[in-house]
Amino acid sequence: MNVTRRNILKHLGTGGALAALVVSGLMRPIAAFAGQWSKPSFESKDMAAAMKNLDAAAAVDSKDIVLTAPAIAENGAVVPVSVVSNIPNTTRISILVEKNPFPLAGSFEMTEGALPDVGVRLKFSQTSNVRAVVFAGGKAYMTQKEVKVTAGGCGG
Amino acid sequence: MAMHRREFLQVLAAAAAAGFALDSPDLLAAQGGGGAGKFYDLPRFGNVSLLHFTDCHAQLSPIYFREPSVNLGLGAALGKAPHLVGEHLLKAFRIKPGTAEAHAFTYLDFAQAAKTYGKIGGFAHLATLVKQLRASRPGSLLLDGGDTWQGSATALWSRGQDMVDASKLLGVDIMTGHWEFTLGHQRVEEIVAKDFAGKIEFLAQNVKTSDFGDPVFKPYTLREMNGVPVAIIGQAFPYTPIANPRWMVPEWTFGIQEEEMQKVVDEARAKGAQVVVVLSHNGMDVDLKMATRVTGIDAILGGHTHDGVPAPSIVKNSGGQTLVINSGSNGKFLSVLDFDVSVGKGTGKIQGYRYKLLPVFANLLQADPAMAAHIEKVRAPYQDKLAEKLAVSEGLLYRRGNFNGSWDQLILDAMLEVKGADIAFSPGFRWGTTILPGQTITMEHLMDQTAITYPWSTLTEMSAETIKTILEDVGDNLFNPDPYYQQGGDMVRVGGMTYTCDPNARMGSRINDMRLNGKPLEAGKTYKVAGWAPVAEGAKGEPIWDVVARYLRDKKTIAPRKLNMPKLVGMAGNPGMQV
Numbered sequence: 001m002n003v004t005r006r007n008i009l010k011h012l013g014t015g016g017a018l019a020a021l022v023v024s025g026l027m028r029p030i031a032a033f034a035g036q037w038s039k040p041s042f043e044s045k046d047m048a049a050a051m052k053n054l055d056a057a058a059a060v061d062s063k064d065i066v067l068t069a070p071a072i073a074e075n076g077a078v079v080p081v082s083v084v085s086n087i088p089n090t091t092r093i094s095i096l097v098e099k100n101p102f103p104l105a106g107s108f109e110m111t112e113g114a115l116p117d118v119g120v121r122l123k124f125s126q127t128s129n130v131r132a133v134v135f136a137g138g139k140a141y142m143t144q145k146e147v148k149v150t151a152g153g154c155g156g
Numbered sequence: 157m158a159m160h161r162r163e164f165l166q167v168l169a170a171a172a173a174a175g176f177a178l179d180s181p182d183l184l185a186a187q188g189g190g191g192a193g194k195f196y197d198l199p200r201f202g203n204v205s206l207l208h209f210t211d212c213h214a215q216l217s218p219i220y221f222r223e224p225s226v227n228l229g230l231g232a233a234l235g236k237a238p239h240l241v242g243e244h245l246l247k248a249f250r251i252k253p254g255t256a257e258a259h260a261f262t263y264l265d266f267a268q269a270a271k272t273y274g275k276i277g278g279f280a281h282l283a284t285l286v287k288q289l290r291a292s293r294p295g296s297l298l299l300d301g302g303d304t305w306q307g308s309a310t311a312l313w314s315r316g317q318d319m320v321d322a323s324k325l326l327g328v329d330i331m332t333g334h335w336e337f338t339l340g341h342q343r344v345e346e347i348v349a350k351d352f353a354g355k356i357e358f359l360a361q362n363v364k365t366s367d368f369g370d371p372v373f374k375p376y377t378l379r380e381m382n383g384v385p386v387a388i389i390g391q392a393f394p395y396t397p398i399a400n401p402r403w404m405v406p407e408w409t410f411g412i413q414e415e416e417m418q419k420v421v422d423e424a425r426a427k428g429a430q431v432v433v434v435l436s437h438n439g440m441d442v443d444l445k446m447a448t449r450v451t452g453i454d455a456i457l458g459g460h461t462h463d464g465v466p467a468p469s470i471v472k473n474s475g476g477q478t479l480v481i482n483s484g485s486n487g488k489f490l491s492v493l494d495f496d497v498s499v500g501k502g503t504g505k506i507q508g509y510r511y512k513l514l515p516v517f518a519n520l521l522q523a524d525p526a527m528a529a530h531i532e533k534v535r536a537p538y539q540d541k542l543a544e545k546l547a548v549s550e551g552l553l554y555r556r557g558n559f560n561g562s563w564d565q566l567i568l569d570a571m572l573e574v575k576g577a578d579i580a581f582s583p584g585f586r587w588g589t590t591i592l593p594g595q596t597i598t599m600e601h602l603m604d605q606t607a608i609t610y611p612w613s614t615l616t617e618m619s620a621e622t623i624k625t626i627l628e629d630v631g632d633n634l635f636n637p638d639p640y641y642q643q644g645g646d647m648v649r650v651g652g653m654t655y656t657c658d659p660n661a662r663m664g665s666r667i668n669d670m671r672l673n674g675k676p677l678e679a680g681k682t683y684k685v686a687g688w689a690p691v692a693e694g695a696k697g698e699p700i701w702d703v704v705a706r707y708l709r710d711k712k713t714i715a716p717r718k719l720n721m722p723k724l725v726g727m728a729g730n731p732g733m734q735v
Contacts, residue, residue, distance in 0.1 A: 070411050071412065071641055072395055074410065074411075080409070148632075150632075150633065151625075152399065153691045
């Protein structure tokens with residue numbers, strides 16, 4: 001455990017640093033890079049509409065996207081989700097939580113040379129698929145995984 | 157009179173059938189096969205030997221433990237180990253019915269056979285067996301899969317200290333954990349840093365800090381055994397903060413983390429490990445799936461689901477094969493895994509292996525004096541409390557099984573009456589010892605079923621919808637077709653209310669026809685529901701052992717329990733169930 005790093009961050013005010021990474025799926029999110037496209041996509045109330053508004057309705061499944069999320073959430077209020085894109089020329093990574101009231105949880109624009117590797121902590125209203133959508137070379141790619149949100153207790 | 161072996165065995169069988177206790181080691185050993193005194197005679201094989209026990213649940217003294225009669229396997233797990241019970245298990249592993257081994261591995265004729273073969277486990281007897289095996293296997297390692305510091309009154313009252321000291325005395329080299337974490341993260345850190353320093357390594361590759369993902373424990377260790385570098389990787393119970401109170405480990409995150417597991421295996425191999433073994437608390441179904449996806453593991457020595465499986469499950473994967481082994485629970489078994497690894501320049505190949513899961517029969521093994529003295533010492537301050545006689549049980553009381561066992565039925569019956577509830581829930585724990593018909597239930601026995609750090613009993617108004625949601629939620633933790641979504645407990649035990657359960661259905665559709673006194677539960681109506689072991693922070697209530705003790709003292713005699721089993725749909729012919 002890197003105690004020094006932790007202590008330094010505590011002094012600096014970890015809250016602010018971490019809050020920047022947190023994108024909530026239940027509250028109406030504010031896009032970090034608000035452009036013309038963002039408002040309707042973030043306000044979409046179901047997966048199909050969100051995908052359409054992202055111009056990702058035709059997204060194809062890709063094994064070159066590594067989506068990491070727990071099979072069962074330890075805490076549905078802060079589920080760590082990360083996405084790494086191995087698709088060349090990735091320009092944007094979007095993350096969606098299917099069963100949330102507003103599925104689109106966050107979008108990250110990649111400037112040229114940026115490593116397409118993002119991590120967020122998301123609130124899940126219930127057991128749901130989480131989907132990563134990657135845009136590269138003008139095409140959309142996706143992969144998804146189910147995250148179970150459970151009441152807990154009763155284990156072994 | 158000279159007696160041939162065959163005649164001798166016939167006499168034994170007749171004696172067993174007539175209910176005589178066979179407590180002479182020679183007699184028992186003869187029946188176990190191989191002649192008198194040979195039951196534990198396991199010749200050395202190869203040059204890398206691992207001894208493994210798991211989920212002893214702090215049972216320092218010999219006990220009875222009945223294996224399940226219901227342990228359903230669904231989908232790909234149907235009809236495969238560990239989802240085989242009773243005669244199905246005997247047949248699959250070619251174990252002769254009516255033998256000591258048949259008694260150890262199954263529930264068959266349990267009360268009668270338990271009288272014949274006596275109690276199992278106990279650290280003093282286990283210590284003798286460990287010493288004997290280590291004498292024939294120089295350099296061998298003793299691995300503990302966890303759930304060692306919880307499950308008994310003395311472990312709870314000494315905050316695990318009795319078990320920590322017993323583990324050191326037993327010569328445990330490496331351990332991982334699950335219920336250990338319910339002593340709170342500070343206590344775990346204290347034991348690992350102080351008591352275990354230089355003696356026992358606590359390993360877990362899948363426990364990280366929740367802020368930066370830094371490792372909390374050492375992920376693996378590299379040990380040289382007779383010239384062979386051997387890596388042991390720790391895998392703690394992945395769902396600790398979900399199945400148990402998260403507030404006890406607030407800054408740690410768990411999970412299966414198979415990508416990380418692959419990295420650790422690759423790193424150990426790169427550093428020269430010729431044998432890679434995972435000491436796992438995943439539960440056997442999760443181990444079996446992990447073995448198909450992570451390559452380079454020679455064996456997984458697992459626990460959590462309390463499956464005592466007589467032979468390894470061999471899982472093929474793109475890197476070769478992995479032996480998946482689970483070593484039972486409650487101190488009942490000791491696994492012996494021997495590898496023969498070629499030694500010399502440019503070699504290091506596993507040429508063969510032998511495996512045996514040895515039942516620990518207390519009557520067949522002398523108690524180790526040093527361990528016996530330790531056990532006596534830790535029990536002494538609590539002796540009066542432990543020995544308090546609460547009631548006499550007329551029937552067999554056991555817990556293990558996918559649905560209500562008779563011990564849980566007794567706890568539910570007590571909760572319904574003492575709390576004045578309509579419905580009662582008791583968690584689907586897999587630990588808890590067994591009481592034979594006619595045996596006196598002591599406070600120690602009651603604590604064997606209830607000794608946890610969050611023992612509070614509760615009474616809550618719940619709607620029919622909430623009750624259904626809870627049952628569906630727990631049902632999915634047990635019956636989800638994907639093992640990675642299973643948490644390794646049994647179904648929540650239900651009192652007062654009947655229901656049907658269709659394990660093959662999807663979550664939300666498994667639980668149907670919920671009835672109270674024959675009448676369907678009404679939508680919108682609320683019911684008084686008693687429960688215990690709440691995982692929420694700040695929960696309060698009378699400890700469950702006080703509730704049940706009051707009931708037992710009042711009743712004095714406990715008649716055989718009538719099990720409130722759900723009506724099962726689609727399970728006819730499942731070899732994980734015998735009726």
